[in-house]
Amino acid sequence: MNTIxxxxxxxxxGNGRWGKLHGRSRSEGHYxxxxxxxxxxxxxxxxxIEVLTLYAFSTENWKRPKEEVNYLMSLPVKFFNQKLPEFMKRNIKILISGDIENLPKGTRNVLVKAIEETSDNTGLIVNFAMNYSxxxxxxxxxxxxxxDVKENKISIDQLDEKTLENYLYTRTLPDPDIVIRTGGEKRISNFLMWQSSMSELCFVDELFPDFKKPLFIKALKGVYHRKQALNI
Known part of the structure; x- marks a missing residue:
């Protein structure tokens, strides 16, 4: 039986490093x-795949050079203005994990629009971790x-793992089966720390712009090497 x-x-x-490696700017690497x-x-x-979560911008990324941060804030606007009609046609649902209230207004508005317009879609869920920690x-x-305990909405006796999960950004999503990190680092960098406690971890050396379909499929197959090979 195939396991997807x-x-x-x-x-x-690795986007910024990819840009430098190819004689381009870090912003061009992000593009x-x-x-x-x-x-x-x-x-x-x-x-x-039912859910794809992408770590797009961490709270630590605010420490990067202002020009790079400004570009990273503009990228979702360009991305969703171009891709949202296609996502609607393909039944793709957009979710956001992170503190979007503290994003620039233009970035925040385009994210809210993407969430609202795709809310009834039932296909692949793409969950962007944006301004996430x-x-x-x-x-x-x-x-x-x-x-909520103070307001008697829940009792302290009700507190268990499931209750806590209901207060996370990802409360409507299953925990990730696999967490993949590109770029050669072997750490999770404050990403889905609760949700990934039982996930398979996969670290690859390729910088993200080079992590195309063949390498993605190879990573998935590598994680599931103990099971029957994926027919993909």
Whole structure:
């Protein structure tokens, strides 16, 4: 029996380094990464993955040079203005994990529009981790639980793993079966820390813009090498 993971999460690392390696700017590396991202969304639809979570911008990324941050904030606007009609036709649903309230207005508005317009779609869920921090997510969850206990919305006796999960950004999603990180680093960098506690971890050396379909499929097959080979 073929085993297709339900939820694949990807730390898209190495865009800036790819730009420098090819004699281009870091921003051009991020643009190249966005084209690879489009390809992996297509692949995920084709092989039947249900959820694809993409680590697009972490809270730590605000420390990067202002020019690079400004470009990263403009990229979702360009991306969704171009791709949203296609996502509607292909029944793709967009979700966002992260603190979007503190994003620039134009970026925030395009994300909210993508969420709202695709809310009734029932195909692949693409969940963008945007202005995301795993530690902050858990702190916010704890704060909301405390507030709800104070307001008698829940009892402290009800607190268990499932209750906490209901306060996370990903409360409507299954935990990732696989977390893939490109770019050669072997750490999860504050990404889905609760959700990935039982996930398979896959670290690849290729920089994200080079992580095209063949390498993506190879990574999936490599993780499931103990099971029957994936027919994809």
């Amino acid at each position: 993971p339900k939820h694949v999460a990807i730390i898209m690392d 190249a990464g966005s084209k690879t991202m489009e390809e992996l969304i297509d692949v995920s639809v084709g092989i039947g 795993g530690r902050s997510e858990m702190v916010q969850a704890a704060a909301h639980i405390i507030q």
